[in-house]
Amino acid sequence: MTALNLKHKIFDTPGYSSDVRLTPEELEVFRAAITEQWLDVIGRAHPELVAQFREVGIARYHELSHLLKHESLWPKQHRCLPLHSCQQIRGLPFLQTIRAEMGEFAISDVFYGDTHEAGREEIYWRLVRPNAPRDIGGMHADKWFHDVMGMDDRAFAAQAETVKIWIPIYSQPGRNGLMIVPDSHRRQYRYHGEPGAGGMKPIIDEDPATLGAQLMLTEPGNMLIFNEGILHGGAVNLGDQTRVSVEITLVFPQRMTKN
Numbered sequence: 001m002t003a004l005n006l007k008h009k010i011f012d013t014p015g016y017s018s019d020v021r022l023t024p025e026e027l028e029v030f031r032a033a034i035t036e037q038w039l040d041v042i043g044r045a046h047p048e049l050v051a052q053f054r055e056v057g058i059a060r061y062h063e064l065s066h067l068l069k070h071e072s073l074w075p076k077q078h079r080c081l082p083l084h085s086c087q088q089i090r091g092l093p094f095l096q097t098i099r100a101e102m103g104e105f106a107i108s109d110v111f112y113g114d115t116h117e118a119g120r121e122e123i124y125w126r127l128v129r130p131n132a133p134r135d136i137g138g139m140h141a142d143k144w145f146h147d148v149m150g151m152d153d154r155a156f157a158a159q160a161e162t163v164k165i166w167i168p169i170y171s172q173p174g175r176n177g178l179m180i181v182p183d184s185h186r187r188q189y190r191y192h193g194e195p196g197a198g199g200m201k202p203i204i205d206e207d208p209a210t211l212g213a214q215l216m217l218t219e220p221g222n223m224l225i226f227n228e229g230i231l232h233g234g235a236v237n238l239g240d241q242t243r244v245s246v247e248i249t250l251v252f253p254q255r256m257t258k259n
Contacts (some may be wrong), residue, residue, distance in 0.1 A: 010102075016180055017225045018218060018219075018222060021094075021223065027169070031131070037078075045073055058170065059241045066236075083120065085123070094244055105163075125169065132236075138233050176238035180213065180231070237244065
């Protein structure tokens with residue numbers, strides 16, 4: 001048995017772990033990288049507004065977001081961290097902790113819509129404004145995305161298995177965060193694929209109210225690591241700050257679960 005028992009928790013029960021936390025220094029690396037890209041995207045669209053957004057900071061983004069075309073400004077490709085940021089993050093201790101617990105892995109390539117940026121690691125972030133249901137994703141399992149988008153043969157090998165890392169960067173526990181259905185990777189759910197702005201998306205055909213989703217109480221830097229079959233989705237932000245989170249998909253070369 002390893003120190004954190006990640007393999008058992010992620011691949012057996014409950015299908016996820018909240019045992020790994022960023023150090024304050026690691027959290028600052030993420031915050032600085034995201035803020036840099038956030039301001040760069042805003043600056044390319046509205047250079048005259050950069051100073052205002054820099055002054056309020058990303059956690060108060062919602063106070064000024066009406067000055068932008070929020071829905072069109074933040075496609076996934078604008079939120080995938082650049083190469084130099086990914087290189088810095090790749091060397092952080094938290095990934096070494098996970099590697100020691102679970103074995104060797106790669107970080108998934110950037111993938112959005114029909115675009116696959118081979119060789120570019122995908123570490124991307126999300127903005128969720130207060131009381132903005134459209135800013136969150138519906139309940140789904142990552143494996144559904146892989147299936148409806150045909151990612152198994154393009155983003156990673158078909159025999160590989162993926163694990164998601166979700167990290168709250170700016171969050172208010174109990175008021176916003178990620179919803180998870182424990183042990184849902186052990187069950188089958190009905191879903192279908194629908195075309196969306198970023199490509200095909202899986203839509204669950206079950207009543208969300210019956211799923212038993214739980215809001216995870218995670219402080220900034222307290223990551224969730226979960227099975228590709230776990231049902232999860234964003235919670236509507238009931239706080240007074242913009243929630244900022246990061247997602248990283250780890251790709252293990254061979255499956256760790258039994259079919």
